[in-house]
Amino acid sequence: MLKTILYIALGGAIGSVLRFLTTVVVSKFWASHFPLATFLANIIGCFLIGFCIGILEKNQLTDSHLKWFLVTGFCGGYTTFSAFGLENINLFQNNTGFVAFAYIGLSVILGLFAVWLGLFISK
DSSP states (O other), rough: HHHHHHHHHHHHHHHHHHHHHHHHHHHOOOOSSSHHHHHHHHHHHHHHHHOOOOOOHHHTTTHHHIIIIIIIIIIHOOOHHHHHHHHHHHHHHHHHHHHHHHHHHHHHHHHHHHHHHHHHOOO
């Protein structure tokens, strides 16, 4: 159990740092009401979780420490749906409901597509 927790913690730390770096890079090139860094992290994270699960299933590694490291740790640390919720509340509070609905719709639709694409490509 401790070994599994360590794999998750290491993956989560790496994912969290890369999530932060995603925000830094996107912020340098994009300034808008649309929260692009979180949007990109969620779509990339959805793709990666689909891809990782597909590869792990293909190689019969679904009970491995690699799954805990990549899926629970890294993808869990990288994706940011809690920030997604907060940002949408802020958009609504700032009377930018159209932007909020666009953000919600695009995140859900493209997120589901990205998971499917990751699974499809990995097989």
